[in-house]
Amino acid sequence: MSERRACRLVGIHRASQRYASSPRLDDGELKRRIRELAFERRRFGYRRIYRLLRREGFEVNHKRVYRLYREAGLIVRKRRRRKSLFIEREPLVLPACANQTWSMDFVMDALSSGRRIKCLTIVDDYTKECLDIPVAMGMSGDEVIKALEAVAAFRGYPEAVRTDQGPEFTGKALDQWAYMHGVKLKLIQAGKPTQNAYIESFNGKFRDECLNEHWFRDLHHAREIISAWRLDYNENRPHSALGYLTPSEFAATFRTQGNEHNQADVTKDRLD
Known part of the structure; x- marks a missing residue:
């Protein structure tokens, strides 16, 4: 029986039948590298770190990077914007004398x-x-x-x-x-x-x-x-x-x- 007919009878996709699992990257090694990148680039979030990991050859998706990033407590705190005082606009007038x-x-x-x-x-x-x-x-x-x-x-x-x-x-x-x-x-x-x-x-x-x-x-x-x-x-x-x-x-x-x-x-x- 052909593979195509057998998959149709069983009800699975041919791609699933051909799937071969690959060795999973150790979380410890990946987490260590995420921490190193986060400390080198303190204002980088998990998305930029994910891109850096992909450039280095890590076969990992963004969801896994986000999970390990959160577990390591590396979330970047947003800097609070300093509140400015409310000032009524005042026209710039040339003073009439020195020291005014x-x-x-x-x-x-x-x-x-x-x-x-x-x-x-x-x-x-x-x-x-x-x-x-x-x-x-x-x-x-x-x-x-x-x-x-x-x-x-x-x-x-x-x-x-x-x-x-x-x-x-x-x-x-x-x-x-x-x-x-x-x-x-x-x-x-x-x-x-x-x-x-x-x-x-x-x-x-x-x-x-x-x-x-x-x-x-x-x-x-x-x-x-x-x-x-x-x-x-x-x-x-x-x-x-x-x-x-x-x-x-x-x-x-x-x-x-x-x-x-x-x-x-x-x-x-x-x-x-």
Whole structure:
């Protein structure tokens, strides 16, 4: 009797009759390799690990990989998205005088060794002066306050400070500092850098003319170069928004005009 007729009489498929079992891969060996791949690539889920196993020649299906992956406790935890504060949109208005509004932001760069550095840029929105650029490997809210206090020691406190919703700016430290000194904190909406356009414009110049033009050997070297560039920006670089005066020249003109107005008011009061 032919195989075809025999299978039809018995009621089985010919492929089932011809099936030959293959030796099953040991779960212990497979689980060990899954754990090795999961620790090498910590953000890979079981689907990517399954693909890597298939590339290595493991004859295994995704359901078995998933079972062993779960048994080993290797499920990738989803990173919780940080909730941003609800901020009502506020139009960006040019301040009427110095120290009315400061803007702050972080700019990231790297040393020649590859280590990351953070630069905190602080700018007066009216005079366009760069008030300070502290540089560090990392910077907390307390260190942001130290930088602001150093500027306020010779310049006075601003009426308001505009920032994004970074953790260094939304923590208790900066909020308490602002409350103690009567400074209003203006937070921009999440993902809306154009609402802090003055500091974003400055950051573009800072990166193009300083960070991209120098190779920093270490943190001390980076601080020296950035400090020298900041002084040159304030004192020698003409600013188109200021009628091509430097920020220092514009600030000096503003102070002179302010003193003249004050003197005129005093004279008028005496005459009255």
